[in-house]
Amino acid sequence: MERIPLGIQQLDSLIDGGAPRGTVVLLSGESGAGAREFMYTAATMNGLARGEAELHDLYYGDLAANATLPEEIHYVSFTAGESQFRWELSQTLETDIVEGAADAITFHDLSTDFFHASPLPREWYAERTPSVTDLRSRTDREGLLSAFGDLMTDNAADNLVVIDSLTDLVAANDEDISWSDINYVLKGLQKAAHRWDGLILAHINHETISPERLGQLVDAVNGTMRFEWESGGSTRARTLVVKQFRGVLSQLEDENIVRFETEIDDDGFDISDIRKIR
DSSP states (O other): OOEEOOSOHHHHHHTTTSEETTEEEEEEEOTTSSHHHHHHHHHHHHHHHHHOHHHHHHHTOOOOTTBOOOSOEEEEESSOOHHHHHHHHHHHSOHHHHHHHHTTEEEEEOHHHHHTTSSSOGGGTOSSOOOHHHHHHOSSTHHHHHHHHHHHHHHOTTSEEEEEOHHHHHHTBTTTBOHHHHHHHHHHHHHHHHHHTSEEEEEEOGGGSOHHHHHHHHHTSSEEEEEEEEEETTEEEEEEEEEEETTTHHHHHHTTEEEEEEEEETTEEEEEEEEEOO
């Protein structure tokens, strides 16, 4: 089964090179537990392999035999602009990693569509002047989902797409975007992803929704990775648990792996310890 690297070498090596092509993975994270850093690392390491092969070899190493790089890397945000995204990357990873990957990552800013129906001053969120067509077609948040759908149709095939974040759609849950709309988005992505043959990573802060709603999202995707804090005595540790993942979880279960202790350093997201079932 052909795979796309997740960009975390130790994790990829345990799962035969990465995530299976044609899958949607939900990154369910507590605040600060590492989900966003995971997204940044996945995008930049795949971008680095396209942009600076020698640096990729230094920070990641060789790809597994079953792993192939995505044709392109796309990062989608509903509320942030590209300059903010680039700044956050620079605060998370080494400068040479960010610079080497930058040209290979295409950023998509949907904040104009997201904030259009809000009372905020337009200069707070708009980084460009909209065309007449944009203004005419974006009359409410229904335009946001249409814009997102068009973006995915145009850019997801054979590529890595990172969606940051479904939490923003939850926050916009009102008469224009209902919970069923959000559920339909993920179910539709899963159906289309099989045909697109790429990899989609979609983030959600699970602290913002009920367990029942989180369960609905988990059922709508191919895999779920949960990022959370674990307390032990006077210390706290970031952990990653692979909750369900078709084509991946069976390999981890064969090794009796139940959770990973993680860390965030200048190279991005990484695994510091593997917890096995006792």
